[in-house]
Amino acid sequence: MRADAERSRRRILDAACEVFLERGPDAPLDAVVRRAGVGPGTLYRRFPDREALVRELVTDLLARLTEAAEQARAAEPDPYLALRRFVHAAADLRMGAAIVVLLEHLVVDEELVAVRRGTVVAVEGLLRAAREAGRLRPGVGMGDLVLLCVRVSRPLPGALAALDADGSLVHRHLDLALAGLAGEPDGPPGRALGFDEVIAAAGRPGEPVPGRVTE
Amino acid sequence: MRADAERSRRRILDAACEVFLERGPDAPLDAVVRRAGVGPGTLYRRFPDREALVRELVTDLLARLTEAAEQARAAEPDPYLALRRFVHAAADLRMGAAIVVLLEHLVVDEELVAVRRGTVVAVEGLLRAAREAGRLRPGVGMGDLVLLCVRVSRPLPGALAALDADGSLVHRHLDLALAGLAGEPDGPPGRALGFDEVIAAAGRPGEPVPGRVTE
DNA sequence: AGAAGGCGGAGGAATTTTCTCCGCTTCTGG
């Protein structure tokens, strides 16, 4: 594969990831094209239809997730810290997009099942280790973990997204979800976010609200 | 106002709330119309443009949020339980819609500022009480609370939404976020969610994925 | 340097979204 083709492929997949997270699995492919900064022809040549794009995106993400889970396990002897590390890595990888998109526009074939199984096994290992070490609230299941990850690591809607341009808020809130808003004062992760900052984007009286960042 | 007009107004506002939460603040008003089960004429007569609808929706929601905060404070002597009760009530009221939509398509006028101030004061009271009682992790601010509420109580994307048709998962995850996934075994709220359930909606190999519920 | 292959964008067809108009139904005051 030629170098420029590979570059385009990567840009399209990355853009698709963000766009599907922000606008849902039916987001127009034109939006992906604009975000990726490529021409429509480039997208439609490589991915004949939406499903082809989605399939490659999901496969790619699941593989990287599996790798992240295995790396986290290897790098952290403490099972809870390993799980925590994985959760943060999953957010960086935009795990949400994989799931959103997997469930919507995809015929799940055997190859996909195999890739998915690999991810599930790896993550379940992390979870079981943390549970057996007594570092996980009893009754918390794999589904809870995954859904909380999806919920917390999705981009904030609309103009709120600007609050977390660099993603640090996602990591703060992941830590909060892990440790609990109500919890022992063993140090809060990051710094407190003021409400004023949240509503700052709402503009002042009489002023038009600054719209979302136009693409 | 005639009884049927009031009924239509309520149905439209409720529908708009759900639709804006699910599809973002630019969701087509036709989707609101379909969800509300009224004719387009009915919507456009009462709300000449998108802003009119959004304005009434936001004002209505903020007022109900303020009321919920005051009720929670009155009903629960324990500051933490009061905060917890409010958070759950806010999720039921779809607080997320107010914020999503407030930030996007609205010129914030003085009336709105006043209503919003009322809400902020009421919620800050709850938060301060919980903090002073030592029931809140230090460093957790109003913004964290609001954003975690938005994140957790937004509907899950796409087909995942079906997992939480009755909203019980939102409440479970709000409790988890409050108490922390990693936490003392003082009883997990609700029952554990299996990963199998999460991916069940993905269909079996070779089968087309059941699409989202068509409206 | 030449050839193979990829790139971006113009643009047409199809779909979606917006919003109006009007005949029929529902409500309310008397």
Next chain:
DNA sequence: CCAGAAGCGGAGAAAATTCCTCCGCCTTCT
């Protein structure tokens, strides 16, 4: 219960969006 006022739903025109192809030019590899 009735008459008139008010509201309702839907057909459908106009505008905007989205999908996707074709083609002339540019990049990459040998």
